């Protein structure tokens with residue numbers, strides 16, 4: 529364990545991607561960089577696409593045990609583990625509303641949008657730090673930007689307009705729900721990574737936009753207020769609360 533070179537007393541573990549915060553504790557452990565809590569709910573084996581060892585558009589079934597890396601110290605890993613619990617509960621509700629649609633009454637459940645957004649940022653940082661992102665077939669450097677780390681550990685907020693753009697869809701592959709798709713988004717010219725697109729369970733699309741010049745996909749809505757799953761006059765709603773920069777946008781999804 530080393531001291532941070534700038535004279536502060538915090539510990540920084542060079543193998544922890546959050547070492548710039550200068551308060552690392554404990555050793556490095558092998559952890560799921562997607563969130564084991566979510567992965568278990570998706571299934572023991574899931575379909576993944578977007579990894580550097582895959583061709584564009586290729587998907588492959590992998591065991592969830594393979595989606596691990598040693599990228600955080602014990603303290604920083606523990607601090608982020610609450611996000612894993614939150615995304616697990618959120619995904620269970622999402623799946624219930626879509627696969628077990630209760631046609632007898634409309635319901636709503638509200639989640640903290642920032643937790644979902646930070647979970648997406650955790651995944652993106654994990655993919656970068658573990659070397660699991662590539663652009664045009666070339667792996668990108670395992671460097672996670674300091675401002676993203678500070679946002680991830682709640683030392684600062686996302687600037688307005690940056691963060692999660694959300695959409696949900698029930699498409700022709702539905703209900704093939706044991707899937708996670710992820711692809712980095714990068715600047716056309718510089719090729720710097722500036723975000724990522726995640727599709728969880730074939731239903732929830734999150735474009736996490738981390739740089740001003742990266743544009744979300746057309747349907748994505750910034751910090752939406754409601755996802756309304758609708759069928760026969762009944763609506764099952766997932767609501768999002770946002771402390772910062774929430775919108776009043778609703779996304780309506782027709783169930784069939």
Ligand SMILES: [Zn+2]
Nearest residue numbers: 544552601604
């Ligand atoms: Zn650390």
